[in-house]
Amino acid sequence: MEKANSNKIFPIFLMFVAAVLFWNTFLLYPVKLFVVALHELSHGIMAVLVGGKIDRIEINYNIGGYCSYFLPLGTGFIKKSLVASAGYLGSMIWGSLIFILASRSKKDRWLTLVIALLMLVLSIFVIRNGELFGILFCFGFAAFLFAAYRWFPQGFHDLFLKFLGLTSCLYVIIDIKSDLIDRSGIGSDADAIANMMGAPALSIPIGIAWIILALVVLVFTFRLAFKGQSLSVPEVPPSSNQG
Numbered sequence: 581m582e583k584a585n586s587n588k589i590f591p592i593f594l595m596f597v598a599a600v601l602f603w604n605t606f607l608l609y610p611v612k613l614f615v616v617a618l619h620e621l622s623h624g625i626m627a628v629l630v631g632g633k634i635d636r637i638e639i640n641y642n643i644g645g646y647c648s649y650f651l652p653l654g655t656g657f658i659k660k661s662l663v664a665s666a667g668y669l670g671s672m673i674w675g676s677l678i679f680i681l682a683s684r685s686k687k688d689r690w691l692t693l694v695i696a697l698l699m700l701v702l703s704i705f706v707i708r709n710g711e712l713f714g715i716l717f718c719f720g721f722a723a724f725l726f727a728a729y730r731w732f733p734q735g736f737h738d739l740f741l742k743f744l745g746l747t748s749c750l751y752v753i754i755d756i757k758s759d760l761i762d763r764s765g766i767g768s769d770a771d772a773i774a775n776m777m778g779a780p781a782l783s784i785p786i787g788i789a790w791i792i793l794a795l796v797v798l799v800f801t802f803r804l805a806f807k808g809q810s811l812s813v814p815e816v817p818p819s820s821n822q823g
Contacts, residue, residue: 592742599747603754609643611744613717615671615751616645621702622670623647623663630659637705639714648709657776664769664776665790668756672794675748676801682741683805689729689737695744696725749801753794756787 602608616639624634627649635648647667651660681691703718728736770786 591739592746595739595743595746596750599743599750608747610717610721611747612643612751613639614721614744615675615748615755616643617699617702617718618671618674618748619667619752620645620647621698621705622666622674624649624705626663626666626670627651630655630662632663634705636708637702637714638709638711639706639717640711641713645714647705660776661773664772667769668752668790669793669797672749672752672797675745675752676797677745678741678748679745679801680805682738682745684807688741689734691741692725692737693729696722696729699725745801749794749798753791753798756790756794 599608617637620637620639624637624647627634627647630651632649632651632655635650637648638646649663651663678691678695682688685691699718699722703715703722706714706718728740768783768787770783770790771780773786774780774783
């Protein structure tokens with residue numbers, strides 16, 4: 581039993597190593613764009629939840645994006661902060677959810693289909709922006725997922741979704757560090773919150789707080805994904821020497 585559990589966890593370790601080694605290669609380019617899509621969609625969803633609406637969403641080839649949304653007049657600081665924070669933390673939760681469901685469910689093929697449908701919903705707002713690259717990405721990624729749902733084996737869905745969820749979580753943490761700490765003051769989400777507070781210098785502390793929260797979510801993700809599964813290495817029975 582322990583050996584079976586170790587066999588489930590070892591591929592996750594290999595995925596982590598692969599994500600680190602190929603981080604700046606074309607292999608992870610579509611995944612990074614997918615995380616950008618989740619980031620911008622999360623802004624929009626939170627805007628809707630606080631009473632606003634999504635206008636349009638941009639996803640560009642520089643692995644960047646933008647969500648244009650409307651909030652009611654008189655929207656307070658807390659609601660505005662929730663919308664601004666929803667990008668990084670929302671995409672982290674999306675990645676966590678994908679990883680957990682792929683780890684604990686046998687319906688991986690259907691999860692692939694749901695993500696494909698989500699990309700089509702996202703494309704509605706990207707089309708409004710009129711930016712060709714984002715439109716092609718949404719439809720291209722959705723088409724790949726639909727094809728995978730139809731023709732790819734169950735084993736592919738299990739590994740692909742775990743990789744997608746894991747790299748989504750890792751990308752969020754790395755992106756927060758890059759945008760909010762290494763290059764603060766560039767108009768990031770944390771900069772927006774700090775400016776609303778009238779204290780631009782708080783941008784970096786906000787970024788650090790988000791990283792800590794993202795790491796907590798990542799730990800929770802692994803705990804929930806492997807709940808009830810032993811991480812111990814199977815014991816090797818002692819050899820007997822017969823003289």
